[in-house]
Amino acid sequence: MTVNQDQIQTAPIQDLAGEQQLFISGRIWHELYPKVDPGLFLKVLREQIDLRNYGEGITKFYFTFVVLEKITPNFSNWVGSDYYPDKASVDIGIRIPFQDVVEADEETVIKLMEKALLEGIDTIGEHDITSSFDHEAFKADVEVIFENSDWYVTE
Amino acid sequence: MASSSPAKKSGTLSRTRLRVVSNKNSGNAPRGHKWIAMLLLFALILSGYHFLNSSKKVAPGIIETPDGEITLSPERQAKLDRELEEIDNATQYALIASYNGEYPCLSCPFGLKTIYLYKGNVWKYGITRKGEAERYPGGNYGAENLLFLPMFYGTYSECLKEEKRLIYNYPLLPEATAREVILARPPGNKYDS
Numbered sequence: 001m002t003v004n005q006d007q008i009q010t011a012p013i014q015d016l017a018g019e020q021q022l023f024i025s026g027r028i029w030h031e032l033y034p035k036v037d038p039g040l041f042l043k044v045l046r047e048q049i050d051l052r053n054y055g056e057g058i059t060k061f062y063f064t065f066v067v068l069e070k071i072t073p074n075f076s077n078w079v080g081s082d083y084y085p086d087k088a089s090v091d092i093g094i095r096i097p098f099q100d101v102v103e104a105d106e107e108t109v110i111k112l113m114e115k116a117l118l119e120g121i122d123t124i125g126e127h128d129i130t131s132s133f134d135h136e137a138f139k140a141d142v143e144v145i146f147e148n149s150d151w152y153v154t155e
Numbered sequence: 156m157a158s159s160s161p162a163k164k165s166g167t168l169s170r171t172r173l174r175v176v177s178n179k180n181s182g183n184a185p186r187g188h189k190w191i192a193m194l195l196l197f198a199l200i201l202s203g204y205h206f207l208n209s210s211k212k213v214a215p216g217i218i219e220t221p222d223g224e225i226t227l228s229p230e231r232q233a234k235l236d237r238e239l240e241e242i243d244n245a246t247q248y249a250l251i252a253s254y255n256g257e258y259p260c261l262s263c264p265f266g267l268k269t270i271y272l273y274k275g276n277v278w279k280y281g282i283t284r285k286g287e288a289e290r291y292p293g294g295n296y297g298a299e300n301l302l303f304l305p306m307f308y309g310t311y312s313e314c315l316k317e318e319k320r321l322i323y324n325y326p327l328l329p330e331a332t333a334r335e336v337i338l339a340r341p342p343g344n345k346y347d348s
Binding site for chain 1: 240241244246249251253254274275284285296299300301302303304305306308
């Protein structure tokens with residue numbers, strides 16, 4: 001991996017985000033990265049999922065894997081599901097048991113992350129947007145991606 | 156001194172006059188009333204002070220118990236405890252690139268606005284005392300496609316020191332020295348803290 005001066009560009013910052021719909025992130029104890037790698041999910045889901053297929057209720061899907069040994073009351077809002085109607089966005093944080101990740105191999109970690117993401121999509125049903133967003137169809141399409149055991153192997 | 160002259164001339168008369176005044180009690184009556192009035196006034200002042208003291212107006216968040224003790228309301232005490240806990244309970248974190256791509260650069264020289272980061276490269280070091288979502292509403296950490304990696308838990312002071320060490324030593328990281336332009340701070344750290 002080489003890094004050259006051409007890494008530094010002058011492109012407008014707003015072009016970077018573009019019209020992206022899916023934002024898969026993580027709050028992960030640093031020693032568990034990249035064992036827990038949300039980037040794998042981000043790349044594949046962005047390539048294969050278009051939120052417009054499920055309605056207009058959600059145009060931005062923020063999902064966060066939370067893999068921390070402890071979450072103090074200060075940071076309790078890292079886990080949960082919030083819907084912002086004015087922005088048509090949903091912000092979901094799902095916790096994966098820390099010790100399970102520590103003890104698991106990489107393949108098992110992927111399975112734990114898949115489960116967490118699907119669980120997160122389920123939380124959309126708790127918000128009053130079922131008429132404007134078909135979260136079950138969204139979930140079904142994501143499940144189809146996960147059915148391929150090598151879905152995250154892109155290179 | 157003029158009054159002493161007659162007394163020296165007729166001391167008996169002087170003493171008699173004094174006795175007369177005393178025996179008539181006509182002089183004692185006003186003096187007794189004065190004392191009573193003074194006592195009443197004193198009692199009035201004391202009771203007034205007590206009355207004023209017991210009916211003090213208190214600011215919101217402060218309460219007076221039935222025993223007259225001034226104390227914090229439960230809500231204000233809880234706010235204090237929460238704020239103290241936030242100071243004692245902070246997190247130092249790194250924001251790293253979740254995949255290869257262009258990211259905003261706040262520390263780049265020569266007016267350069269963006270930088271290409273490889274997956275896993277540091278974009279920023281920071282600290283937080285509150286729920287991180289409060290600092291980054293909508294899941295936006297200041298740039299897209301970043302991961303939040305807690306690195307150290309401790310008091311706010313401890314986290315601040317840790318953050319400074321990481322920011323100042325960033326130019327020594329392999330990912331930083333590999334660039335032709337070596338940044339003084341991570342791309343997302345506009346300042347040293």
